[in-house]
Amino acid sequence: MVRRWGLAGWTAAALLVIAVTLAVDPGLRHDIFGTPVLFLISWGPMLLGGLVAWGLVGAFGERAELDRRIAAAMQTHPINRELGWLALFLVGFVLCLFVLSTILHMYGAEIGADLEMSSSLVSRLLFLFTLPLLVMDRSGVVLDGRGTAMPSIALKVEQPWRWLGLVPVVLVLALVGYILVPVNGLPEPSFPLFGFVLAFALISVCEEIFFRGMVQTRLEIIMGPWGGIVATSILFALMYAIIQPYDPVAQLPGHGPVYDLGLALLTYGTASLLYGYLWLCFRNTWLNVLLRIGVFLILTPPDLEPVMM
Numbered sequence: 023m024v025r026r027w028g029l030a031g032w033t034a035a036a037l038l039v040i041a042v043t044l045a046v047d048p049g050l051r052h053d054i055f056g057t058p059v060l061f062l063i064s065w066g067p068m069l070l071g072g073l074v075a076w077g078l079v080g081a082f083g084e085r086a087e088l089d090r091r092i093a094a095a096m097q098t099h100p101i102n103r104e105l106g107w108l109a110l111f112l113v114g115f116v117l118c119l120f121v122l123s124t125i126l127h128m129y130g131a132e133i134g135a136d137l138e139m140s141s142s143l144v145s146r147l148l149f150l151f152t153l154p155l156l157v158m159d160r161s162g163v164v165l166d167g168r169g170t171a172m173p174s175i176a177l178k179v180e181q182p183w184r185w186l187g188l189v190p191v192v193l194v195l196a197l198v199g200y201i202l203v204p205v206n207g208l209p210e211p212s213f214p215l216f217g218f219v220l221a222f223a224l225i226s227v228c229e230e231i232f233f234r235g236m237v238q239t240r241l242e243i244i245m246g247p248w249g250g251i252v253a254t255s256i257l258f259a260l261m262y263a264i265i266q267p268y269d270p271v272a273q274l275p276g277h278g279p280v281y282d283l284g285l286a287l288l289t290y291g292t293a294s295l296l297y298g299y300l301w302l303c304f305r306n307t308w309l310n311v312l313l314r315i316g317v318f319l320i321l322t323p324p325d326l327e328p329v330m331m
Contacts, residue, residue, distance in 0.1 A: 028245025032253045036287055043284030049277055050284045061288070067197035068296040071190035078186045079303045088175075088184075088305055092239065095171035099158075101240050107157050108237055112257070115149035116264055123268040138270045139221055146225055150232040158236060176235045176307045187300055187309040194296070195316040202320055209322050218322070219315060225271055226314040227307070233258050233294075234301040234310060242302070251298035259291035293317070 044051050054061065079085055122141035155173070179185065209215050233254055242250030263279070263286035266272040274282045297310045 028249030071194035074190040119145040146228040151228040187304040226311045230310045255294035258294040259286040
């Protein structure tokens with residue numbers, strides 16, 4: 023029953039929230055309906071990338087065997103208990119980010135330095151990477167040795183067909199670049215740009231391991247594949263809407279919580295659908311990380327004010 027209604031329930035909830043935010047916030051309505059072609063063009067590459075991934079996996083992939091490896095890796099995990107832990111870590115991340123950003127903002131004002139990126143990195147490394155890995159795979163929740171199987175599957179990709187996901191990744195980046203680079207331009211190579219890319223690479227690794235490798239994989243077991251993808255995408259978008267005021271990575275415009283929530287679902291949420299589908303098809307964290315770094319570079323204007331998804 024949960025698998026049957028999981029996808030429908032989460033999809034209906036997302037559509038309802040989007041409809042309510044559009045109805046309540048005239049600014050969001052103007053930005054969405056005032057430039058519908060831009061949104062359709064932005065979503066188009068994501069949809070095409072998903073279709074190409076589906077075709078490649080169907081023609082060359084060994085999904086059945088990969089799914090069996092995932093099932094074996096998750097067999098001894100207490101799924102509901104672990105989802106509870108992951109929810110606590112997500113709340114802890116938000117609270118830690120708020121506290122650290124407030125403290126470092128005050129301290130940075132004293133010394134004339136911008137330390138907000140430090141709070142973003144520390145919070146993610148602690149609550150979206152280190153603590154979840156310890157609890158999920160290293161702390162004795164699983165005692166028969168299979169608790170460490172998922173990191174091996176996701177990060178040590180040995181089957182050549184699982185790198186075929188590079189094709190939709192390159193295709194999406196090429197199409198997004200073709201659309202946006204003539205409008206935004208590209209930043210010049212520089213040490214600040216290198217620092218931004220390195221920081222965002224760490225952020226992407228933490229978030230993709232947490233949201234796709236941990237949260238989505240467990241929700242798939244309860245809700246089915248697409249239920250897990252949609253539910254995780256909503257949580258991903260909701261997180262960015264919540265942390266926007268005090269996180270330099272969340273580049274929503276900050277026009278108010280209603281506006282940010284609606285826009286996050288229509289941007290971060292839709293991008294997350296592709297991230298989730300790539301994870302479902304290839305179980306290769308590096309594909310998602312490469313895609314997110316590429317999108318980051320394309321959306322970063324020449325003045326190095328990053329726009330991240």
